Amino acid sequence: MLHTKHNLKNMNDLEQLISPTFGSRELEKSVPKYKLSKNEMRSRSAYQIVHDELMLDGNARLNLATFVTTWMEPEAEKLMAECFDKNMIDKDEYPQTAELEMRCVNILSHLYHAEDEAKACGCSTTGSSEAVMLGGMALKWKWKERMKAKGKPTDKPNLVLGIDVQVCWDKFCRYWEIEPRFIPMEKGRTGITPEEVIKRCDENTIGVSATLGTTFTGEYVNIKAINDALEKFNAKTGFEIPIHVDGASGGFIAPFLQPDLKWDFRLKWVKSINVSGHKYGLVYPGVGWIIWRDWQELPDDLVFHVNYLGGDMPTFALNFSRPGNQIVAQYYNFLRLGFDGYQRVQQASQDVAIYLSEKIDKLGPFECLTRGDDIPVFIFKVKDERNSNFSVYDISEMLRHRGWLIPAYTLPENCTDIAVLRIVVKEGFSRDMADLLLVDMGRILEHYESQPGYKPKTTKSKGKVRC
Ligand SMILES: Cc1ncc(COP(=O)(O)O)c(C=O)c1O
Numbered sequence: 213m214l215h216t217k218h219n220l221k222n223m224n225d226l227e228q229l230i231s232p233t234f235g236s237r238e239l240e241k242s243v244p245k246y247k248l249s250k251n252e253m254r255s256r257s258a259y260q261i262v263h264d265e266l267m268l269d270g271n272a273r274l275n276l277a278t279f280v281t282t283w284m285e286p287e288a289e290k291l292m293a294e295c296f297d298k299n300m301i302d303k304d305e306y307p308q309t310a311e312l313e314m315r316c317v318n319i320l321s322h323l324y325h326a327e328d329e330a331k332a333c334g335c336s337t338t339g340s341s342e343a344v345m346l347g348g349m350a351l352k353w354k355w356k357e358r359m360k361a362k363g364k365p366t367d368k369p370n371l372v373l374g375i376d377v378q379v380c381w382d383k384f385c386r387y388w389e390i391e392p393r394f395i396p397m398e399k400g401r402t403g404i405t406p407e408e409v410i411k412r413c414d415e416n417t418i419g420v421s422a423t424l425g426t427t428f429t430g431e432y433v434n435i436k437a438i439n440d441a442l443e444k445f446n447a448k449t450g451f452e453i454p455i456h457v458d459g460a461s462g463g464f465i466a467p468f469l470q471p472d473l474k475w476d477f478r479l480k481w482v483k484s485i486n487v488s489g490h491k492y493g494l495v496y497p498g499v500g501w502i503i504w505r506d507w508q509e510l511p512d513d514l515v516f517h518v519n520y521l522g523g524d525m526p527t528f529a530l531n532f533s534r535p536g537n538q539i540v541a542q543y544y545n546f547l548r549l550g551f552d553g554y555q556r557v558q559q560a561s562q563d564v565a566i567y568l569s570e571k572i573d574k575l576g577p578f579e580c581l582t583r584g585d586d587i588p589v590f591i592f593k594v595k596d597e598r599n600s601n602f603s604v605y606d607i608s609e610m611l612r613h614r615g616w617l618i619p620a621y622t623l624p625e626n627c628t629d630i631a632v633l634r635i636v637v638k639e640g641f642s643r644d645m646a647d648l649l650l651v652d653m654g655r656i657l658e659h660y661e662s663q664p665g666y667k668p669k670t671t672k673s674k675g676k677v678r679c
Pocket residue numbers: 279338339340341342378380423425426427458460461488500679
């Protein structure tokens with residue numbers, strides 16, 4: 213039978229439709245990667261190509277480098293998928309998402325002991341970096357108001373902070389032209405102390421940044437001691453230097469695991485707190501939160517009012533459009549877990565961190581510098597580096613061959629001679645997985661024992677730790 217041209221085209225279509233995925237023409241040749249291709253391809257083929265390429269990424273569940281959530285319950289994933297199409301900034305169009313955001317802000321201000329919850333305020337952000345920018349800007353604007361009221365110049369603001377702050381603070385200082393007054397580490401002292409803070413404070417200090425769970429070591433800074441020192445210093449000088457707490461990780465750990473630790477709005481000079489919903493808030497990336505103890509700490513001229521989405525919408529954010537689904541997932545977690553549930557999840561992570569750090573210490577060649585008893589994060593180094601035929605960089609690389617992602621880096625000034633490995637334990641990393649990691653570490657040590665002539669790698673990380 214003769215086919216018309218039209219029929220032949222249909223047959224071609226049919227063939228395309230039923231051809232096996234890896235027998236199709238689209239998957240037989242390479243696809244253009246850096247230029248838009250001329251023709252479309254079947255969704256099945258495009259999916260397969262992208263999906264397969266992504267297999268070369270690390271496995272998120274074995275990623276012990278990141279602080280960011282890598283496991284959520286199926287119900288949370290379902291809710292998130294249901295809200296992929298909602299832009300959280302369209303508050304008039306999606307009033308319930310806006311309501312859930314407001315409830316989350318309320319829940320957090322309560323958790324952080326805001327004196328008067330009616331006065332506390334805040335908003336969601338893309339993560340702690342954006343939250344830090346907003347908190348930092350409020351510090352700068354409030355300082356300017358105070359200086360202007362005294363008729364003093366406002367061209368030389370400074371911020372007091374530890375050298376071990378996350379890179380978002382370096383960015384904040386550079387982008388907003390603020391002199392960073394870094395407190396270096398010393399042997400035997402990693403975090404910032406009240407004495408070192410006060411030494412650097414003056415009339416131009418917009419605030420002190422104190423980290424609850426530092427990126428480099430996982431330790432808490434003694435925020436109460438800094439608050440008490442500032443109380444005396446401010447009383448003596450008449451300055452009003454406030455504290456912003458970077459609680460990116462600790463803000464979702466301390467309320468549950470160290471409820472008596474005073475680090476939040478129970479302290480007079482803590483004016484604002486940032487926290488990452490996508491770290492120990494247990495939500496997939498990217499959501500963060502910024503909370504002020506009192507709306508008066510947020511200068512009005514930082515807030516913009518837009519009317520083009522319908523209604524009057526106040527906005528304080530660096531970006532505009534953003535997915536609403538992480539906010540929904542944060543609220544889901546609050547509802548699902550409650551206080552006790554969060555406590556159980558965080559306690560489980562801390563138990564694994566302490567167990568693992570003890571076992572790593574017992575392997576012999578390593579020494580843990582922190583143990584995961586602040587946030588469930590700890591660092592360890594090679595004990596006798598000079599006489600060892602491997603370095604932390606070798607261990608990191610060997611573990612990567614098995615799929616484990618554990619970074620090696622040097623500590624900042626004045627401890628740059630200390631190279632460490634860091635493990636972040638979070639929900640989804642069970643005791644059983646910790647045991648599997650220990651077996652792999654044991655195997656790696658056996659390998660180096662059999663290679664006495666091997667020269668250890670000395671690569672140093674060039675920048676700040678990636679999270
Ligand atoms: C202490 C601290 N602050 C800020 C950040 C930046 O947070 P995000 O990744 O949520 O922007 C991190 C990230 O690890 C952090 O550890």
